[in-house]
Amino acid sequence: MTAPATTAAPVPFDYACTVCGQPFPAVEFAAPGAICGCGAGRRTMELAAAVLHAHAHGIPATLLELAEDPAVPPPRVLDLTLDSALALTTPDRLVRGDPFGDGGPAAGDGTDAATNVIPVDLAALPAGDASLDLVLLRDVLFWVPDVPALFAEVARVLAYGGHAIFQESFAWQFPEATVEADPAAEPKRRPAGGTRKPERRVIGADVLDLMAAAGLDGVGYRPGLAVDPHYRDLLLVARRATRLS
């Protein structure tokens, strides 16, 4: 018997942060909490990838590149994710809001736009008509009382060609149809924004039809599709349809 020919074993790539570009070991990508030295965790990096894809034609590879790209106008953002990524990279023209409270005071002392977080009612977003390029939301569609009303409100504040990004998590596969919870039953509660919100529904792809009815063209974007089959997030990217002349 002859010994098998020796072949070099492949070496795994590092990963890189879509907020700041710094490398980190691939195995850490699945870890909860902060992964990168800049403070970004996996959900932040997925959100950042979606922002780059939607707002900047996928040209910059990181939010830092986006912030420094003179050809990309800084977006006017309403960030309701309670994630500080955009505060780090695109603090100009950024309003941060907390949609998870019950009307009580949110974090921040009102002096710093990047760190101040204002309480936000999803039924009445704090922005004028067609005044924003990006609205970022995380884990809201499973509990918000009225999904079509939220889409209508998001469509109202988005400029034509602007984007809303809904980052939603899933136990397994994104279903075809939304399943509403039994209103008579005691609701299951899921984490959202540091609170436990009642699960009013498990959303499906038909929410894209609700978006379309509100004038938002939606797609399901999974930035981690090719690297992590066990995704837990789907980013529903909705583009405010261009006004027809």
Add this chain to the structure above:
Amino acid sequence: MNDLTAPVADDPAEPVDEAAALRLRAYAGQCEMCGAKGEFVGTSLGARESFPCPTCRATLRYREQAGAILTWFGRGRFSFFTRFVRFPECQNLTILEAAIRGPFTRYLKGHPGYVQSYLFDDVAAGDSRDGVVCQNLEAMTFADASFDLVITSDVMEHVADVEAVVAEVARVLKPGGAHVFSIPLTFPLREHSQARARLVAGEIEHLMEPRYHRSGTDTPSLVFTDFGRDLVDLHARHGLRATFHRSHPFVKRLVHSAAVIAVRP
């Protein structure tokens, strides 16, 4: 800042030879084409022609195209193309692919709305050979708004009049349709696309050292254009919104690899 954001060699002393740097480098993932999970390993062919799926052998650039198609047409419901193909989301599409081989020709064979085209020298425009219709992408014989999806793979850099092709693609796409294509790209993206050659009165005039790729019929095919970020403007002139669709935005060294999706609103 560029030190942080540019692709960084793991060992800064390592010579920067992209193809050599990728050989035997790997990541664990799932194939956007066939769904196989496993280790995707670089060869010395550079990123795009490399990292074949361990099961279906689709290389990075084809898998990136599959990922872009799933994003635009899959409603978030499909993680690989060969599954998507079996569902109404795909079966109800009309699809034009300008190719005579490649993974999409294989997986879309028998699809009710699938049309394959190629520019044959000896077939009249609109006529077919072996089920493949002869089309010049600069002047197609299809009616306006005929297709939901147009697929081209490493074709756009070889057309002499790219403006005419984009105009034609925009014409034959239905509203909501998209052209998903692969082209060679180097990052950072150049500001302006660069013509390497042009046609003057039917004769090729070389503006740069001629570069050839292998065509679908294994003949050498001249590269006319090196594309830059003004690809977005080029498409906007014809009413299409173009986006670089990165399939591996987290994988260092593959961060910049992208398919292009141009959508007709």
